[in-house]
Every structure is written in structure tokens, then in C-alpha cells.
Amino acid sequence: MTTVARPPAPPEPVGLLLRVLPTGMYAGRASALVERAAIVNRRAWLLMFTGFFEPLFFLFGLGFGFGKLVGDVVGPTGQPMTYVAFVAPALLAASAMNGAVYDATFNFFFKFKYRKLYDAVLATPLGPLDVAIGEITWALIRGALYAAGFLAVMAGMGLLTSFWALLALPAALLIAFGFAAVAMACTTFMRSWQDFDYVQLALMPMFLFSTTFFPITVYPGALAFAVKCFPLYHAIELMRGLCTGFVDASMIGHLAYFAVMAVVGVVVSAKRLGKLLLS
Numbered sequence: 535m536t537t538v539a540r541p542p543a544p545p546e547p548v549g550l551l552l553r554v555l556p557t558g559m560y561a562g563r564a565s566a567l568v569e570r571a572a573i574v575n576r577r578a579w580l581l582m583f584t585g586f587f588e589p590l591f592f593l594f595g596l597g598f599g600f601g602k603l604v605g606d607v608v609g610p611t612g613q614p615m616t617y618v619a620f621v622a623p624a625l626l627a628a629s630a631m632n633g634a635v636y637d638a639t640f641n642f643f644f645k646f647k648y649r650k651l652y653d654a655v656l657a658t659p660l661g662p663l664d665v666a667i668g669e670i671t672w673a674l675i676r677g678a679l680y681a682a683g684f685l686a687v688m689a690g691m692g693l694l695t696s697f698w699a700l701l702a703l704p705a706a707l708l709i710a711f712g713f714a715a716v717a718m719a720c721t722t723f724m725r726s727w728q729d730f731d732y733v734q735l736a737l738m739p740m741f742l743f744s745t746t747f748f749p750i751t752v753y754p755g756a757l758a759f760a761v762k763c764f765p766l767y768h769a770i771e772l773m774r775g776l777c778t779g780f781v782d783a784s785m786i787g788h789l790a791y792f793a794v795m796a797v798v799g800v801v802v803s804a805k806r807l808g809k810l811l812l813s
Contacts, residue, residue, distance in 0.1 A: 559808060560663040567655070567668025568675070588632065589625035589684060596747065597621045608749065610771075610780035622693045623702075623777040624746040627769035629684040630706040631737075633677035634714035639721050639733050642669055646721070652811055662807035666800055670714045677710025678703070688777070696779030705776060705789075709769045712792035715799020716765075722806035740766040765795060 597618035609615035645651040652665050685702055688694055694702075717733075724730070744766040750758050761767055772788040775781050 559661040559804065562664070563660050564664045564668035564671065566660065567665065568671050571669075571672040589628045590687060593618070593622055593625050593687070597625075610774055610778050615778070618691075619693050619695070619778070620774075621747060622688050622691075623773040624744075624770040626681060626684045626688065626702065626706070626777070627709060627766060627773045628741055628746065629680040630677045630709045631713050631740075631766060631769065633680035634673045634710035635717045635733070635737065637673035637676045638670065638714040638717035639730065642673075642718055643721050643724060643727075643730075652807065656811050662811060663800075663804040665807055665811075666718065666803040670711070670718055670800060670803070673714035673718070674707060674710045677714065678707050681706035681710070694777055696777065698776045698779050698781050702773060702776045705772055708789065708792045708796070709772070712765065712795030712799065715796045715803065717799075719799045719802035719806065722803060722810065740764050745770055765791065768792065 601617035601621070604617045606614040607617055607620050609620060655665055656662070682703060685694075685699075685706075720733075743761055744764045745761065746766075750761060750767075753761060768788040768791045772785060775785055
């Protein structure tokens with residue numbers, strides 16, 4: 535009697551993941567897309583850091599120039615602090631946001647709509663979830679690079695006054711992850727380059743009004759509540775607390791906000807890519 539060898543069962547938790555996800559959605563090789571992005575960008579590394587300079591210019595222009603006129607402001611601890619020390623953590627959060635969003639929108643849209651990269655990717659064993667995780671991870675790495683460079687500038691200027699600032703970079707990773715996941719999910723609904731006007735329409739008000747340059751107390755009640763719904767507001771409050779040493783239970787809420795953003799963004803991105811590429 536001839537026996538047929540049965541392939542070994544995939545190890546847990548991979549086996550569990552394959553049972554939960556539809557066939558062809560995930561192959562566990564998202565790292566291949568991260569490696570590809572690193573190879574493609576190794577000769578364009580200077581372009582990778584362009585988004586880092588915008589908040590840096592704001593730091594020097596407003597933090598030092600306008601800060602001379604403003605003087606000291608009330609910080610998160612209730613104690614007076616220099617205006618540049620107040621603005622710098624907010625611009626750090628904006629750096630993480632910029633790096634993640636621009637890569638997960640403009641670059642992703644070009645590869646998706648015009649280069650047709652993911653049609654070729656799905657001809658391999660990789661699935662839509664691999665594409666979503668791989669591209670979001672690369673956008674996260676870009677946001678982390680922006681944040682790390684800005685943190686180095688802040689450290690050199692003596693603006694990191696608490697040991698809690700050591701957690702600012704891991705926090706920036708979570709912030710970049712949340713923004714990248716949601717940005718990619720939104721990009722899957724875009725039809726042309728004109729739709730990217732909506733990206734700027736979303737980013738600019740967040741940057742200007744999310745307590746980047748002034749505290750939440752300047753707003754009336756209803757407007758203050760609306761500002762607190764912005765994701766950048768939670769990023770700024772998280773960074774400002776870590777950089778100044780004002781850490782309390784509200785930090786858990788800020789972290790949970792971005793954890794939810796990341797999960798929702800990955801799920802929506804994978805489903806949309808599966809619908810657009812496999813149907």
C-alpha cells in the first residue's frame with residue numbers, strides 16, 4: 535500500500551493566522567516589501583529627509599524668533615517654560631506624522647495606481663495583508679527617522695529635560711504607525727492626484743490648531759473638544775509630557791488612541807487592497 539507524505543502543519547501562531555484569514559490574504563513575507571523599499575531608496579536618501587526640515591525651520595523661526603516676543607509660557611506641569619521648549623515636542627510629533635503620511639499617501643499611490651507594483655507582487659505568494667503591513671512598516675521607518683533626527687536636534691539644544699524623553703522615540707514609532715496605517719487606508723479610496731488636496735486639507739488644520747503653537751486653554755469649550763479629537767493633538771500631548779517629565783494616566787489614553795488607529799488602518803488597508811487587487 536502506497537502512503538502519501540502529508541506536508542507538515544504550519545507552526546503556531548502562523549497556523550492560527552492562516553485559519554483565520556481568507557486564502558491568499560497573508561503569506562508572512564511583508565519584510566520582502568520593506569527590503570525592496572530600502573534598496574530602492576538607498577540612492578535617494580537625501581529625499582527621505584526632506585520632511586524633517588519643515589518642522590526644523592518652524593523650530594528655529596517660531597521657537598527662537600517669535601519666542602523672543604512671547605517669552606515664557608505655562609507648560610504641562612503648570613510651571614513656566616520657554617516658548618521654544620513648549621513648541622519643540624509638538625514639532626517632534628509633527629515630524630513623525632509627516633514622514634509616515636507622505637510615504638503612505640504619495641509614494642504608495644504612485645506604486646499602486648501608476649507603477650502597478652502590487653499587481654506584480656500578488657503574482658507571488660504574497661497577499662494584500664503582506665502589502666499593507668510591508669508598506670505601512672516602511673512608512674513607519676521613515677517617520678521614525680524624521681523623529682530621531684529631530685530628537686537629536688532637541689538634545690543638542692538642551693530641550694530634553696527629563697529622563698522620560700528616552701521614551702519619546704518609541705512613542706514616535708507608535709505615532710508614525712497610527713498615521714501611516716490610516717493614511718494608507720484613505721489612499722486606497724483616492725482616484726487621482728487631485729484627491730491629494732484632501733490630504734493637505736486634513737494635515738494643515740491639524741498642524742496649526744492641535745496645540746502646536748499655543749495651549750488648549752485658548753480655545754472655547756466646543757472648539758477645544760473638537761481639537762481634542764485630532765490625532766495630532768494626542769501625539770503632541772504625549773510628546774510634550776515625555777519631553778517635560780509630566781507623565782500621568784492620560785498618557786495611556788493617548789497611546790490607546792494610536793493603537794486603535796494602527797489596528798483599524800491595517801485592517802481597512804488589507805481589505806481594500808484585497809478588493810481592488812484580487813477582484
